[in-house]
Amino acid sequence: MVNLTKLLGLERRNPKDDDGTMGLYSKDGLFFKTSIWKVVTIAKLFWRYGWDIKRIGEWVTTMMSSFSRIYEYQEKGMAFTTVEDMLKAMDEQFINYTRISAQTMFKDAGFSEIFINELVMSAMRVNYGQTTDTHGFVAAVSMAGVESGLWSVKGGNKNVAESLLKASGARLIQGKVTNINMMKSATGMPSYEVQYEKAGQQADQEESIAEYDLVIMATPLDGNAKMKVVFEGFPSTFNIPNIPFHSLEAMFVCGHVNLSTFGMDQQDELPDSIMTTNAEVFFNSIGLLEPVDEISNKAGKPEESEEYGVWKVFLNKVPTEAEVQALFDTRKSVQLVNWLAYPQYQPTKELPSFVLYDRLYFINAIEAAASAMEMSVIGAKNVALLAYNQWYSHLDKIDEVLVPSDSSQDSAQGKQAQESVKSEEL
Numbered sequence: 172m173v174n175l176t177k178l179l180g181l182e183r184r185n186p187k188d189d190d191g192t193m194g195l196y197s198k199d200g201l202f203f204k205t206s207i208w209k210v211v212t213i214a215k216l217f218w219r220y221g222w223d224i225k226r227i228g229e230w231v232t233t234m235m236s237s238f239s240r241i242y243e244y245q246e247k248g249m250a251f252t253t254v255e256d257m258l259k260a261m262d263e264q265f266i267n268y269t270r271i272s273a274q275t276m277f278k279d280a281g282f283s284e285i286f287i288n289e290l291v292m293s294a295m296r297v298n299y300g301q302t303t304d305t306h307g308f309v310a311a312v313s314m315a316g317v318e319s320g321l322w323s324v325k326g327g328n329k330n331v332a333e334s335l336l337k338a339s340g341a342r343l344i345q346g347k348v349t350n351i352n353m354m355k356s357a358t359g360m361p362s363y364e365v366q367y368e369k370a371g372q373q374a375d376q377e378e379s380i381a382e383y384d385l386v387i388m389a390t391p392l393d394g395n396a397k398m399k400v401v402f403e404g405f406p407s408t409f410n411i412p413n414i415p416f417h418s419l420e421a422m423f424v425c426g427h428v429n430l431s432t433f434g435m436d437q438q439d440e441l442p443d444s445i446m447t448t449n450a451e452v453f454f455n456s457i458g459l460l461e462p463v464d465e466i467s468n469k470a471g472k473p474e475e476s477e478e479y480g481v482w483k484v485f486l487n488k489v490p491t492e493a494e495v496q497a498l499f500d501t502r503k504s505v506q507l508v509n510w511l512a513y514p515q516y517q518p519t520k521e522l523p524s525f526v527l528y529d530r531l532y533f534i535n536a537i538e539a540a541a542s543a544m545e546m547s548v549i550g551a552k553n554v555a556l557l558a559y560n561q562w563y564s565h566l567d568k569i570d571e572v573l574v575p576s577d578s579s580q581d582s583a584q585g586k587q588a589q590e591s592v593k594s595e596e597l
Contacts, residue, residue: 172545173333179334180446182325192458194433194442195293198449201433203289204442230280231315237262240573241549249568254522254540256570257553258308268307269540270518276307293446297456298486299542300419305516312541316539328544345370349378351386353404353528361529385530385562387554390418391511392535394400405528412523414539418513422484422495424501428457453494455485513542525554532558 195203203219216224240261244250251257251314258265268276273295277287294302299305302303324330330396332499336343350366363386365377392400393416402409428441435441445457460481484490484498489507523536537550560568 172548175331175335175548179331181330181334184261184323184325185321191443194445195289196433196445196447196452198451201435201445212372220286223282226282227251227286227290227314231311234262234311235315236355237265243300244573245549245556247568247573248556248565249561250553250560250573251575252526252557252570254536257537258522258540260572261572265308265540268311269522270520271307272518273305273307273310274302275578276310277303289448293456295513296448296450297444297446297485299513299516300417300455300485301516302450306518309516309541312543312546319460331544342436343389346379346380348400350401350403351531353402353531354382363531367472385532387532387534387558388527391538392533393511393514409528411527412533412536412539414523414535415515417513417515418487419510419512420486420489420510421510422486422490423460423480423506423508424484424495424502425479425504426482426499427479428482429496429498431461431500431502432497453486453488453490454498455487455496457482457484514538525550525557530558530561531549 175181192207193205194201203215204500205215213224238261239259244260251260255266255428258269271279274287278284282291287303291314294313294317295301295303295305295310299309299317303310315520325383341403344367346367346369348365348367350364352364352366355360356362363383364380365383365386368378388400390400391414392411393414422460427438428438430438430441433441433445442571444454444456447454477499482499489509490498495502495505519539522539523533525533525536527533534547534550534554537546537553540546557569560566
């Protein structure tokens with residue numbers, strides 16, 4: 172993401188999270204709050220969590236140094252057939268992380284129960300709507316994403332995808348794919364007939380059809396997903412990866428937060444973001460939003476008598492009216508968006524392949540390891556390189572493992588990788 176923003180000439184939106192405050196909320200109420208003064212925040216964190224606060228930064232940096240090896244592979248034009256092969260090339264330990272729970276992974280690393288149950292849990296709740304029962308690798312990515320220095324693209328992160336499409340010169344067909352039919356040529360090599368409904372197409376109109384030498388799927392293939400594709404003409408051994416997705420509710424509210432719920436008397440006492448540490452709490456997180464273009468006549472939370480703030484709330488189910496009232500005592504507008512945001516994670520011994528069939532690729536396989544913008548970019552580049560290498564028979568650049576770089580280079584790349592992961596906007 173760092174390189175893409177530079178390549179496309181996009182501007183970063185200056186983060187304000189370092190100046191903002193964060194609170195932790197359990198079923199018993201708000202029990203921890205950071206300060207606008209950094210030294211006070213550090214003291215409070217050390218008082219509650221001890222040296223785990225320092226150790227987690229070191230642990231994440233070490234993890235990201237291994238993670239950054241994927242950039243070296245991709246710079247050399249190398250690609251991987253499966254998610255497992257990719258993770259192994261980064262670090263053999265990453266495979267073990269996907270096979271144990273986040274709780275077990277951090278406990279084995281020496282972190283305390285209070286640190287895991289509060290900070291790791293709250294990070295998983297805000298980033299993935301789940302708990303420390305997920306597999307360890309996604310929790311490691313989650314912890315990298317909550318370190319200070321979070322950033323986004325000015326004008327909205329959607330500008331990355333829009334600018335990439337424009338820069339590629341690709342022809343975009345506005346439509347919905349319904350069927351992929353495998354065809355056999357005279358040489359025995361497959362080609363694919365793609366059927367799709369054009370945007371705005373009437374129900375009685377015939378679907379459009381186009382034939383391609385190779386197809387790349389860039390959408391979840393979970394049976395519960397909103398986009399369903401029928402595969403026809405494939406042998407009986409053809410299997411679609413089963414990656415169940417987590418249903419999330421994103422609620423955007425223009426209004427005033429109900430201070431009594433959080434034990435506050437004044438708006439300026441309220442943290443800018445509140446994360447939860449219990450699955451029993453009906454919401455995952457709540458945070459104050461800022462304009463994506465940084466055009467605002469006033470920064471920070473509004474006073475009681477002034478304009479409303481815009482808040483984003485993540486929940487795992489549609490809230491009741493009573494629950495909405497518990498969070499907001501005054502509302503100007505409410506918008507609720509259902510979102511199959513990321514997989515439902517659990518420890519697993521099976522990670523999917525980027526190849527569904529010969530010349531039929533699946534970018535979203537990478538989400539089985541972790542779902543994030545940076546992960547999607549890595550998965551997309553891997554599939555592009557894999558398709559290229561297979562098409563031109565560059566077999567020496569598929570599933571090969573490089574000798575690790577020196578530690579100083581790994582450290583520098585680790586910092587760049589960590590910066591890329593932080594481009595996620597929570």
